[in-house]
Structures are given as C-alpha cells and as structure tokens.
Amino acid sequence: MSPEWKRLLVSELADNTPRSTASGPFGSNLISSDYTDCGVPVIRGANMSKGRWVEGEFVWVSEEKAEQLSSNHAFPGELVFTQRGTLGQVCLVPPGAHEKYVLSQSQMKLRVDPSICDSLFMLYQFRTPEQQAYIDMNAIQVGVPHTNLGILRETPCQVPPLLEQKAIAHILGTLDDKIELNRKTNETLEAMAKALFKSWFVDFDPVRAKVEGRPTGLPDEISNLFPDSFEESELGEIPSGWEVSNIAGIANVEMGQSPSGESCSVDPAGLPLLNGPTEFGEFCPTPVQYTSNPKRYCQSGDLLFCVRGSTTGRMNWSDQSYAIGRGLAAITSSGKDHALMIRVLIEESLPNLLAKATGSTFPSVSRKDIESISVFIPAPSIRYLCKDVCSSAYERMALCFKNASTLIQIRDALLPRLISGEIRIPDAERMLEDVGI
Numbered sequence: 001m002s003p004e005w006k007r008l009l010v011s012e013l014a015d016n017t018p019r020s021t022a023s024g025p026f027g028s029n030l031i032s033s034d035y036t037d038c039g040v041p042v043i044r045g046a047n048m049s050k051g052r053w054v055e056g057e058f059v060w061v062s063e064e065k066a067e068q069l070s071s072n073h074a075f076p077g078e079l080v081f082t083q084r085g086t087l088g089q090v091c092l093v094p095p096g097a098h099e100k101y102v103l104s105q106s107q108m109k110l111r112v113d114p115s116i117c118d119s120l121f122m123l124y125q126f127r128t129p130e131q132q133a134y135i136d137m138n139a140i141q142v143g144v145p146h147t148n149l150g151i152l153r154e155t156p157c158q159v160p161p162l163l164e165q166k167a168i169a170h171i172l173g174t175l176d177d178k179i180e181l182n183r184k185t186n187e188t189l190e191a192m193a194k195a196l197f198k199s200w201f202v203d204f205d206p207v208r209a210k211v212e213g214r215p216t217g218l219p220d221e222i223s224n225l226f227p228d229s230f231e232e233s234e235l236g237e238i239p240s241g242w243e244v245s246n247i248a249g250i251a252n253v254e255m256g257q258s259p260s261g262e263s264c265s266v267d268p269a270g271l272p273l274l275n276g277p278t279e280f281g282e283f284c285p286t287p288v289q290y291t292s293n294p295k296r297y298c299q300s301g302d303l304l305f306c307v308r309g310s311t312t313g314r315m316n317w318s319d320q321s322y323a324i325g326r327g328l329a330a331i332t333s334s335g336k337d338h339a340l341m342i343r344v345l346i347e348e349s350l351p352n353l354l355a356k357a358t359g360s361t362f363p364s365v366s367r368k369d370i371e372s373i374s375v376f377i378p379a380p381s382i383r384y385l386c387k388d389v390c391s392s393a394y395e396r397m398a399l400c401f402k403n404a405s406t407l408i409q410i411r412d413a414l415l416p417r418l419i420s421g422e423i424r425i426p427d428a429e430r431m432l433e434d435v436g437i
Helices: 063-068 119-125 129-138 149-153 162-201 205-211 339-356 367-371 380-420 425-434
Strands: 006-009 021-023 040-043 059-061 079-082 090-092 101-103 107-110 156-159 230-233 236-239 243-246 251-255 271-274 289-291 303-306 315-317 322-324 328-333 374-377
Touching: 021 149, 040 063, 079 119, 090 119, 101 107, 107 149, 119 156, 119 162, 119 380, 129 380, 162 205, 162 339, 162 380, 162 425, 251 367, 303 339, 315 339, 322 328, 328 339, 328 367, 339 367, 339 380, 380 425
Parallel strands: 040 101, 271 322
Antiparallel strands: 006 156, 021 107, 040 059, 079 090, 079 107, 230 236, 243 374, 251 328, 271 289, 303 315, 303 328
16 A cells, blocks of 8 residues: 555544534434425435435425434435445435435435545445445444444545545446446336337237327337227237237246255355345346255246245346246246246236235245236237347347446456555556456
C-alpha cells in the first residue's frame, strides 16, 4: 500500500455537519399504517439492490409524517446500510429521483466529507470481502444479528488520496454501468415477451380486434394467422380453432430428488447441484454445491420452478445440466413450444396455483398441480411463430446474462485489489483494455 494511503475510521470520514450519520426511527414511530400512496419514499430492505442505487418498489409516507421523522432522512449521494436483517448491504441514494427519503427502522446512513472522501469509492470499500468480514465479526448477535451507528463510526477504512479514490470508483463504476445495461436489456426483452404473449394468449387482443372490425396492429402475415371469431369451451370463450389443454400437454415436469448427503461437496467434482432459490441468479443459477450421485436432472433451456416453502413459484433458467434437489422442478418444453412461452402461461396461473399449495407452515406444490395448469393451445402456425419469437428473445437474454456474468467476475476480481492498493490504476486500466472494455 502506498504511504499516501491512510487507514481512517468512518467517524473521521463523515461530513462535519449535523446528522451526517443517522439511523431509522424507533419502531413505534413508523408503522405500516403510516404508509400512504404518495409523498416521501421510505428506504427498506427491499430497496437495497445488488446494484449501486437504492431502488425498487417503495412505500411512502406523507410530507407531514416525513417532517416528524426529519432526523431519519437520507438524501442523494448518501450511503445507506442495512442495520438489521441482511447485514452487509450498502447502496447509494440516487441523484435526481427524489429530494429526500425516510429511513426504515432497519437502515442507517452516512454522508461523507466530499473534501476527503468519494461516496462511490466508499460504496465499493464496504463491498470488499475484508469489510464484509468486519461487519459480520462485529455484529451484535443477541436476538436478530444487527449493527448500529456506533459500530459503523468505528469501522476502519483504507483511504487513498481523493483523486485516486475517484479514479478507482470510475473504473468499478464503468463496469457496473455495463452490468446494469445488460440487466436492463434483459428486463426489457422479458417484459416485451410477456406483454406479447399476454396479449395473444390471455387477452386474445388480435382476435377481439378482428371480431370488432378493428385493425390488429400486426403485419398482415401475422394477423392472418389469428381467427376472427370465438367459440365456447369448458373455460369460457376461446378463439375459434384453439384448444384447451394443460401444462402436461405441452411440457414435461421433472420433480427433483435430493442426492445422498455423503455424495455432496463444495468441491467442483461431479454435477452441480441445485436445491432451491438460494442458488438462483438473476437469469441462471449460481451453484455452490456438487454431487457425485445425482438422482434427477435438468437440461440447458429448462425452466426451473421452486416447489417447496415460502419461495414456491419462483422461477429461473437452466443454462446447463444440473442435478436438482427436492425443492425444485424442471419444466422441459415438448418441442412445439418454447419454455419462455410456458413461463408466461404459468405466471398467469401462479396466484391460483399458490392458493392450492398444501401445508400452512411449509407450502408445496406437486407435479400434478403444475401439470394441471390450464392453457390455451393455438393453431400450429401460431405456435411455430411463437416458438421463433421466444427463441430469438431467449438467445438475446442468455447473451446479456453471459456478458453480465463476465463483467461481474472482472469487477469482483478487481474490487478488493484496487481498494487495498494491491494493484494501481494504470494496471487495472490495462487489464480492462486487454478484455476490450
């Protein structure tokens, strides 16, 4: 480490203004009945994203309530930490979205002195393995593990000169920008596919347009594939010539089976094992365990479906062959349809499926529950078209995921070495140039 680098406490890096560090309100000062439809957003654990920014679906309090909680505000550019719950989470309050936020009871915040510290650099500082280990080691273990402002203020940090902090933050931030672009592209592709199939297979928009004498808004060669009338079925009106079927009619459902404990290891020998959503990534799994004696399998392109516990119904894509434990099912398309379309159809029926889940304390669904989900099967020409559309969207989504995964690996390799001073800015820049970034 360069002699210009210093080891300072967070209290020495905090801005010398009132409430530069603050925690959320006392429990009874902010309760669910205080939430409103608009006003000032409240930062909760659900808003602590894997990216840089506090984001997601917020709950709100009125301006009057926010004024009562003025000592618990967070502002753009400040760092927010999880105080109880998933310790180690840290995000930045984004610029521009809102003038101010209210911290929940489980969050605390830090405003750094901008003359000696860069807030984005500090975000990455707190995401290093060293700093995460420090948080775990100093957590209060009585009851639910938690931390507090006192512990935060006494946390030591590696602090290079300000210009070097900004350069480090720029390199890591550039990687995060590219990662976020791939994530947003994936979200957009999936949202477009879902909107299309909901329009075609749930709302029957092209058929309704034809019945009412309106343009379908589709190219003629696609519009002509849809009928111009409805017929009755056991599930109500469906487009003429379509059929009522179920998931069993268009896919195979393979229920997982856990291998013996002695066959499992964290060493990468055998087949990677998936037991449930803890191994789900944003698009594909990230296995942490392997088995030499797999019982049930999934293949690349299969839809993974959680069948047990509070996460029943969560889904992910398989990007290779995995062993699957009893917490998962693998859904394989029969070949006439793409698994992306099957996912959309399942999501439409998910509320009803979850309502049937057995076991009040440990809900679960069976193969029969999944296979019996009703679906509408269009004419073959539309099925082939849908499969082509799905295949194209899935391939682009898989490519975005692969790109993001590569960037994440590069960022995670650089982050601790840059923050510790093990490698310097010119070396990191050359490494990025070598991989075309």
